Amino acid sequence: MAQEGLQERGPxxxxxxxxxxxxxxxxxxxVLEVARARLAAGDDxxxxxxxxxxxxxxxxxxxxxxxxxxxxxxxxxxxxFALLVEQARAAAARDDPADGVRLLLRHTLGMIAVDPGLAxxxxxxxxxxxxxxxxxxxxxxxxxxxxxxxxxxGVVRPDVRADDIRHLVCGVQHALRTGGEDPRRxxxxxxxxxxxxxxxx
Amino acid sequence: MAQEGLQERGPxxxxxxxxxxxxxxxxxxxVLEVARARLAAGDDxxxxxxxxxxxxxxxxxxxxxxxxxxxxxxxxxxxxFALLVEQARAAAARDDPADGVRLLLRHTLGMIAVDPGLAxxxxxxxxxxxxxxxxxxxxxxxxxxxxxxxxxxGVVRPDVRADDIRHLVCGVQHALRTGGEDPRRxxxxxxxxxxxxxxxx
Amino acid sequence: MAQEGLQERGPxxxxxxxxxxxxxxxxxxxVLEVARARLAAGDDxxxxxxxxxxxxxxxxxxxxxxxxxxxxxxxxxxxxFALLVEQARAAAARDDPADGVRLLLRHTLGMIAVDPGLAxxxxxxxxxxxxxxxxxxxxxxxxxxxxxxxxxxGVVRPDVRADDIRHLVCGVQHALRTGGEDPRRxxxxxxxxxxxxxxxx
Amino acid sequence: MAQEGLQERGPxxxxxxxxxxxxxxxxxxxVLEVARARLAAGDDxxxxxxxxxxxxxxxxxxxxxxxxxxxxxxxxxxxxFALLVEQARAAAARDDPADGVRLLLRHTLGMIAVDPGLAxxxxxxxxxxxxxxxxxxxxxxxxxxxxxxxxxxGVVRPDVRADDIRHLVCGVQHALRTGGEDPRRxxxxxxxxxxxxxxxx
DNA sequence: CATGAATGAGTCTTCATTCAT
DNA sequence: CATGAATGAAGACTCATTCAT
Numbered sequence: 082m083a084q085e086g087l088q089e090r091g092p093x094x095x096x097x098x099x100x101x102x103x104x105x106x107x108x109x110x111x112v113l114e115v116a117r118a119r120l121a122a123g124d125d126x127x128x129x130x131x132x133x134x135x136x137x138x139x140x141x142x143x144x145x146x147x148x149x150x151x152x153x154x155x156x157x158x159x160x161x162f163a164l165l166v167e168q169a170r171a172a173a174a175r176d177d178p179a180d181g182v183r184l185l186l187r188h189t190l191g192m193i194a195v196d197p198g199l200a201x202x203x204x205x206x207x208x209x210x211x212x213x214x215x216x217x218x219x220x221x222x223x224x225x226x227x228x229x230x231x232x233x234x235g236v237v238r239p240d241v242r243a244d245d246i247r248h249l250v251c252g253v254q255h256a257l258r259t260g261g262e263d264p265r266r267x268x269x270x271x272x273x274x275x276x277x278x279x280x281x282x
Numbered sequence: 283m284a285q286e287g288l289q290e291r292g293p294x295x296x297x298x299x300x301x302x303x304x305x306x307x308x309x310x311x312x313v314l315e316v317a318r319a320r321l322a323a324g325d326d327x328x329x330x331x332x333x334x335x336x337x338x339x340x341x342x343x344x345x346x347x348x349x350x351x352x353x354x355x356x357x358x359x360x361x362x363f364a365l366l367v368e369q370a371r372a373a374a375a376r377d378d379p380a381d382g383v384r385l386l387l388r389h390t391l392g393m394i395a396v397d398p399g400l401a402x403x404x405x406x407x408x409x410x411x412x413x414x415x416x417x418x419x420x421x422x423x424x425x426x427x428x429x430x431x432x433x434x435x436g437v438v439r440p441d442v443r444a445d446d447i448r449h450l451v452c453g454v455q456h457a458l459r460t461g462g463e464d465p466r467r468x469x470x471x472x473x474x475x476x477x478x479x480x481x482x483x
Numbered sequence: 484m485a486q487e488g489l490q491e492r493g494p495x496x497x498x499x500x501x502x503x504x505x506x507x508x509x510x511x512x513x514v515l516e517v518a519r520a521r522l523a524a525g526d527d528x529x530x531x532x533x534x535x536x537x538x539x540x541x542x543x544x545x546x547x548x549x550x551x552x553x554x555x556x557x558x559x560x561x562x563x564f565a566l567l568v569e570q571a572r573a574a575a576a577r578d579d580p581a582d583g584v585r586l587l588l589r590h591t592l593g594m595i596a597v598d599p600g601l602a603x604x605x606x607x608x609x610x611x612x613x614x615x616x617x618x619x620x621x622x623x624x625x626x627x628x629x630x631x632x633x634x635x636x637g638v639v640r641p642d643v644r645a646d647d648i649r650h651l652v653c654g655v656q657h658a659l660r661t662g663g664e665d666p667r668r669x670x671x672x673x674x675x676x677x678x679x680x681x682x683x684x
Numbered sequence: 685m686a687q688e689g690l691q692e693r694g695p696x697x698x699x700x701x702x703x704x705x706x707x708x709x710x711x712x713x714x715v716l717e718v719a720r721a722r723l724a725a726g727d728d729x730x731x732x733x734x735x736x737x738x739x740x741x742x743x744x745x746x747x748x749x750x751x752x753x754x755x756x757x758x759x760x761x762x763x764x765f766a767l768l769v770e771q772a773r774a775a776a777a778r779d780d781p782a783d784g785v786r787l788l789l790r791h792t793l794g795m796i797a798v799d800p801g802l803a804x805x806x807x808x809x810x811x812x813x814x815x816x817x818x819x820x821x822x823x824x825x826x827x828x829x830x831x832x833x834x835x836x837x838g839v840v841r842p843d844v845r846a847d848d849i850r851h852l853v854c855g856v857q858h859a860l861r862t863g864g865e866d867p868r869r870x871x872x873x874x875x876x877x878x879x880x881x882x883x884x885x
Numbered sequence: 886c887a888t889g890a891a892t893g894a895g896t897c898t899t900c901a902t903t904c905a906t
Numbered sequence: 907c908a909t910g911a912a913t914g915a916a917g918a919c920t921c922a923t924t925c926a927t
Binding site for chain 3: 851859861862869873879884
């Protein structure tokens with residue numbers, strides 16, 4: 082389902098009626114894969130030159146598909162972002178809002194742990210016209226819905242907003258990343274965040 | 283006092299006991315000033331060439347004093363770091379450990395908000411032989427002392443360690459930075475962090 | 484008439500007698516229009532890629548019609564060049580050869596002022612087989628006729644040839660272009676050129 | 685003498701009190717030589733990369749001395765420009781203003797024939813602050829002086845200004861260049877220009 | 886010790902041209 | 907024939923680092 086949603090969104094934003102030739106699509110995908118791999122490998126410089134070489138395509142091809150580094154980042158992130166929105170909606174649909182919030186935090190953290198680019202987009206200020214801006218709005222809507230219920234149930238302080246959740250989870254991810262891999266810390270920091278969201282007694 | 287601490291720790295470890303000629307010291311200070319200014323201006327690239335030019339010294343001079351960018355960053359930070367240690371000790375000396383923790387979080391956050399380089403050092407893994415490693419140990423010792431008392435008093439969960447505090451505060455700072463200036467969020471996030479540190483009911 | 488002259492000379496030499504399919508002709512024309520517009524807009528780089536995009540055709544199409552940039556330039560210019568030949572003939576037909584020369588200079592200058600590509604072709608050395616080479620010959624013939632009469636009438640020095648006129652007018656245009664728009668200078672430089680052509684007293 | 689004038693002007697404009705280290709000066713000169721050679725060879729692209737390679741220095745060195753292509757061009761031209769000013773003054777000092785004008789035209793043409801960059805600067809609109817702007821002013825002053833005398837003597841029309849001379853000579857050079865080498869044409873075009881400057885009978 | 890000129894690898898970006906669709 | 911995606915050579919420019927002065 083998430084995949085389908087992406088399919089509808091992706092190509093359409095390229096341009097009206099340009100379904101992308103088969104080989105072009107293949108190249109595009111290769112570039113994205115390589116870029117994804119670089120990012121996962123901790124190299125966030127996203128040098129278009131290097132990516133082109135690794136993807137086995139000409140530089141020009143990369144530039145054609147992604148005029149700027151940012152465009153590449155966005156494309157890279159869009160797919161996972163859609164997935165994240167799905168998960169957020171699922172969490173928001175939970176019967177127990179407390180469970181929902183826990184789940185939301187865990188899933189969000191998990192996704193940005195895997196994809197640092199996603200974190201970058203989640204944190205970034207909205208810029209009009211970006212395709213991810215819509216996704217961000219979708220996410221915040223789902224989260225806000227969940228927060229409302231959680232506040233009503235008395236498990237979350239009323240002054241916490243959806244965008245606070247975004248920034249806080251990213252902050253926790255930042256803390257985890259700089260501290261090295263350590264399962265203990267993942268659980269602890271999630272606990273701290275969840276606990277901190279509860280209303281002050 | 284902080285200055286003295288720096289003098290004792292920094293240069294003496296750098297070279298073989300040479301107390302630094304007057305002009306050399308002046309140059310060193312100029313470079314630090316300029317670097318500080320660049321950082322404060324939001325330019326974290328710390329280009330040694332540019333700094334040299336701005337400081338009115340040759341590039342070579344910069345390299346002599348600070349062989350790597352990291353060395354410069356450390357020197358830059360050492361001063362404020364010493365200050366931070368002072369504040370941590372003061373917080374740890376508080377009668378009420380809860381107050382102490384609150385104060386610690388607030389002060390730490392305040393300092394790294396002003397000096398992004400400080401955050402970088404706080405987060406970084408210890409590397410042996412660095413002058414800041416000792417400072418970090420000092421800090422963690424003071425914090426650990428405070429945490430022990432806070433745990434005993436039942437205001438902090440027992441599985442939180444001093445280095446967790448370091449990373450978590452930096453995470454909060456990260457969350458605040460990416461969200462734009464907003465006093466509401468400073469207070470909220472501090473609250474969330476402090477609240478999250480309490481033992482689960 | 485100029486158009487017909489072009490039709491006879493241009494395309495027929497390009498391909499083997501094929502009168503050009505309707506859509507092909509339309510594309511060709513579109514490309515020429517766009518190229519003309521670019522030139523008029525002061526962009527003399529004539530990037531085939533850009534032109535293709537602006538004309539709404541593929542790059543390949545442009546390359547099919549105009550294998551080289553020079554071919555495009557020539558095609559672009561052929562039309563006006565034919566017009567220029569007409570004017571030269573009209574000037575040559577004047578009763579008063581002095582008037583004729585004046586008219587010739589003014590008209591030529593006017594046309595190359597409007598169309599820089601025309602100047603480029605007028606100045607260029609003849610290359611065999613070019614469609615414009617014939618036009619250039621036509622032009623020089625008409626001018627030579629005029630010069631003969633002017634020399635006989637004692638209003639032009641006998642050592643001036645038709646191709647000198649071409650180069651000199653282009654030189655004047657060059658001088659005018661680099662000096663910025665200024666009606667005074669147009670008249671002055673034309674005067675100087677005309678005056679300079681007279682036999683030395 | 686011209687050389688001395690250049691010596692005084694050149695280094696000083698680099699920066700106050702920076703007499704240029706011996707090796708630096710040598711490199712600078714090498715770059716200039718190479719650039720001069722390229723220009724003379726008809727390559728006016730002045731690719732800093734290529735020049736660096738040919739001069740046997742790093743690209744960075746070229747960029748250090750000449751931040752932009754234009755800076756290089758100016759430096760390149762300054763020397764000859766100073767020479768040209770000398771010659772213009774000499775021409776202006778002639779007893780017979782007609783001889784002076786003839787000489788001026790011939791010398792100017794000769795110099796820009798050798799150095800196309802000089803022509804480019806002579807034609808260009810003044811941009812404030814350029815070192816050559818002063819030279820251009822010097823030149824125009826000398827020429828204006830000569831023109832005044834020539835007008836008084838009745839050998840030049842009164843509506844010709846010093847900058848017209850600049851543009852017209854460049855125009856003649858343009859005409860000569862596009863026409864291929866031909867001594868006949870040099871003399872003819874100079875004659876035409878000189879003749880054209882005379883007052884209309 | 887200080888200087889800053891020189892180096893040149895590295896990166897970005899453009900664009901003429903080819904060729905699979 | 908038309909298309910336009912792909913190519914990759916080419917050129918511009920930056921900047922960390924070295925080393926002669």
